[in-house]
Amino acid sequence: DSDTAFLTDALQMHLSSRTDQTWFAHPTYIRPHPPLVAPEPYNQMYDPEQLPMPTRFPNREDESAVHPFHAGSLKKPKMEDTVQGLEGQVNADDIADVQALRSIYLGLASEVDTHFGRIIAFLKDTGQFDNTIVILTADHGEALGDHHHWGKQNIYEASFRIPLIIRDPRLPGQFGNTVDKFTESIDITPTILDLIGQPIPHTINGASLRAFLEGNLPATWRDCVHHELDFGEPDQVTVGQKATGCSFHEANLAILREEQFKLVHFNGGLAPLLFNMQADPSELNNLANEPAHLATLLRLTQKLLSFRMRHGDHTLSDMKIGPSGVVKYS
Secondary structure, rough: OOOHHHHHHHHHHHHHOOOOOOOOOOOOOOOOOOOOOOOOOOOOOOOOOOOOOOOOOOHHHHOOOOOOOHHHHHHOOOHHHHHOOOOOOOOOOOOHHHHHHHHHHHHHHHHHHHHHHHHHHHHHHHOOOOOOOOEEEEEOOOOOOOOOOOOOOOOOHHHOOOOOEEEEOOOOHHHOOOOOOOOOHHHHHHHHHHHHOOOOOOOOEEEEEEEHHHOOOOOOOEEEEEEEEEEOOOOOHHHHHHHOOOOOHHHHHHHHOOOEEEEEOOOOOOOOOEEEEEOOOOOOOOOOOHHHHHHHHHHHHHHHHHHHHHHOOOOOOOOEOOOOEOOOOO
16 A cells, blocks of 8 residues: 555556557656655565664764764754654664664665566566666665765765666667766656657757667766755755855755766855765765865866856757848757
8 A cells, every 4th residue: 555556556557548559657656765664564674783884974973073064964854854653762873773764765665676567567468568668767865874864965975876777678689788887867858859769959968878778888978977956945044054154045065976086066155075986985084175185176176167157058048140040949
């Protein structure tokens, strides 16, 4: 009776009347996501005592000292907010409670996996599997206690590193292959349009992944990924704004993540953060204030600025009015 099971049932019901039609379906599973409550058997599928420990400093005070932004992001959302009806019965300082909730999150992920398998089985049983492009991805990750954070409103890898699996039945030679290149969520739309033979609007910032699906390497491809976060609200002053002193339009940050280095640039005159992701994958050592890394900090900041300038709003740009009318109007 979970929402995951319900969504799968509803999808199969609607698709069962379209087996002889073309269709596009976007099943948006809520899970794995708070509230962290899982049905049997997924609530006990993973042993909390066997799970890896969260990656973090020994206490929240040390974590908060990393940056003023953390003083706000550590307050909301709290671990206690990820469950309902257990006020006073869970404690973020109790590692057993932390590991229990992490285990339930993994159970919820496995439940989605189970029901996604039902969709695949339905497509096979109805003869549609080899005529359907399948894409599995997510909108964000979860901190789950890493760096003492919960939720997604933070700067760390666990919040924005997400899965991406694509199967094009027309390319069986590529089944099972893994691509070790940076992709972003904005690549999904142009990929779908490209695969179904539709034009890609010039306002789209992402790039089609079709070349990868065909086993080729594009002539040019990005060497980094980008992530942005707003921590202000239009109707109230948030805990993040209070902690940083940022106004509503200053309460934001931008991240540029290369293979080795990761820059977190804050608005509002706040100091940046810089991590060496190869030497310090846990992101525990901020290098932004070290003289030896000033050149890297400058290079990444300039690179981020150029990216923002290159990808401004092009809704009404890239056109020209001349004697023959509007050039490149679409």
